[in-house]
Amino acid sequence: MTATTRGLEGVVAAQSSICSIVDGVLSYAGINIDELAENAIFEEVVYLLWHGALPKRDQLEALQKQLGENAAIPQEVIDSIRSYPKGVHPMAALRTAVSSLALYDEEAQDMSPEANYRKSIRLMAQTPTIIAAFARIRQGLEPISPNPSYGLAKNFLYMLTGKEPSETAVKAFDVALILHADHEFNASTFAARVTVATLTDIYSGIVSAIGTLKGPLHGGANEQVAAMLTEVGSLDNVEPYIRKALDNKQKIMGFGHRVYKNGDPRAKWLRQMSKELTAQIGRPELYEMSVKIEEMVTSEKGLKPNVDFYSASVYISLGLETDLFTPIFAISRMSGWTAHIMEQYENNRLIRPRADYTGPVNQHYVPIDQR
Numbered sequence: 105m106t107a108t109t110r111g112l113e114g115v116v117a118a119q120s121s122i123c124s125i126v127d128g129v130l131s132y133a134g135i136n137i138d139e140l141a142e143n144a145i146f147e148e149v150v151y152l153l154w155h156g157a158l159p160k161r162d163q164l165e166a167l168q169k170q171l172g173e174n175a176a177i178p179q180e181v182i183d184s185i186r187s188y189p190k191g192v193h194p195m196a197a198l199r200t201a202v203s204s205l206a207l208y209d210e211e212a213q214d215m216s217p218e219a220n221y222r223k224s225i226r227l228m229a230q231t232p233t234i235i236a237a238f239a240r241i242r243q244g245l246e247p248i249s250p251n252p253s254y255g256l257a258k259n260f261l262y263m264l265t266g267k268e269p270s271e272t273a274v275k276a277f278d279v280a281l282i283l284h285a286d287h288e289f290n291a292s293t294f295a296a297r298v299t300v301a302t303l304t305d306i307y308s309g310i311v312s313a314i315g316t317l318k319g320p321l322h323g324g325a326n327e328q329v330a331a332m333l334t335e336v337g338s339l340d341n342v343e344p345y346i347r348k349a350l351d352n353k354q355k356i357m358g359f360g361h362r363v364y365k366n367g368d369p370r371a372k373w374l375r376q377m378s379k380e381l382t383a384q385i386g387r388p389e390l391y392e393m394s395v396k397i398e399e400m401v402t403s404e405k406g407l408k409p410n411v412d413f414y415s416a417s418v419y420i421s422l423g424l425e426t427d428l429f430t431p432i433f434a435i436s437r438m439s440g441w442t443a444h445i446m447e448q449y450e451n452n453r454l455i456r457p458r459a460d461y462t463g464p465v466n467q468h469y470v471p472i473d474q475r
């Protein structure tokens with residue numbers, strides 16, 4: 105048997121033509137993420153991940169129309185969301201609600217590529233609606249129906265508040281969605297691929313992915329960064345807070361990465377957005393604290409911020425509740441998860457590694473009274 109690689113570090117598990125990370129450069133279907141963040145809208149990126157090429161105008165308009173038309177969720181799912189305990193984490197609510205979508209999807213078990221594409225559209229369109237509905241229901245408010253004429257970013261912000269979001273907020277949110285859309289074999293995407301490689305349905309793959317993204321070592325880190333900023337509280341407290349955390353060998357959330365050792369190319373975009381947006385809302389200290397944390401963690405540990413670090417202050421600036429940060433990541437990553445699931449089905453082989461057994465050997469069954 106081959107040597108064990110802890111955490112599968114550096115292991116190439118399959119071929120993929122969706123997303124690459126080469127020498128620290130992140131590209132979707134060969135297009136540098138910087139160009140996409142600068143020029144694209146999220147729906148173009150969704151199309152790019154699903155089809156491997158940017159959409160022409162009519163193709164983009166068709167996708168936007170399909171996403172708009174499919175954004176409403178079945179009444180049964182809304183009713184079930186009403187029954188969830190109000191205090192549960194929104195990622196747990198999302199995981200359950202996405203699972204229940206499958207119960208009302210007549211195509212849930214149809215494994216044809218066409219049906220899986222249609223389900224990908226529905227999952228992409230309905231995820232923001234589920235999250236916004238849960239966020240309102242837990243506050244005792246009525247959910248707001250999606251507006252089919254709005255883009256995905258605008259619609260989500262609108263469904264949360266019932267108010268037309270500002271252009272700045274929509275643009276910032278859209279860029280954040282682009283930056284989080286895919287990241288080759290990250291843990292949640294890999295979980296989705298392992299799941300569907302048994303030839304189970306797409307919903308099962310997405311439920312695995314949501315459960316995996318939730319963890320604080322992965323997508324859950326953005327919420328933890330927000331908690332850290334609150335605990336730090338002031339610029340003066342950064343030094344003692346981070347010193348104590350490092351002395352106690354605590355992980356500083358939003359730092360480090362399995363693949364990027366010289367910095368995450370998405371972080372600079374979020375850093376700049378954090379600078380601008382925190383100034384706009386009159387809370388520049390959130391950015392200043394973040395920069396000071398970065399300086400300290402980088403100089404003491406050599407660790408750079410990942411995508412989750414500055415996204416926290418960006419989302420705080422957009423007025424979003426902190427426990428919605430990871431579900432927002434899920435909205436974006438739904439595009440990548442579904443792209444990877446469809447790619448897995450196209451060229452499937454069961455994913456089944458081996459374990460290096462380290463337990464006792466040559467043991468015997470001992471009757472219960474003699475143990």
Ligand SMILES: CC(=O)SCCNC(=O)CCNC(=O)[C@H](O)C(C)(C)COP(=O)(O)OP(=O)(O)OC[C@H]1O[C@@H](n2cnc3c(N)ncnc32)[C@H](O)[C@@H]1OP(=O)(O)O
Binds near residue numbers: 354
């Ligand atoms: C979207 C995303 O998923 S991005 C990642 C989001 N997660 C986080 O931000 C959580 C904080 N970061 C981490 O826990 C890690 O850096 C991970 C999980 C992202 C990557 O983990 P790995 O590739 O396994 O790195 P690993 O844990 O081996 O780190 C190497 C060393 O750096 C340390 N280290 C890594 N990240 C951090 C951190 N954020 N704070 C402090 N020390 C850290 C480790 O403790 C380890 O030290 P050691 O060699 O003395 O034991």
Ligand SMILES: O=C([O-])CC(=O)C(=O)O
Binds near residue numbers: 287289363
């Ligand atoms: O790739 C990873 O390990 C985590 C990550 O940055 C992502 O999923 O965006």
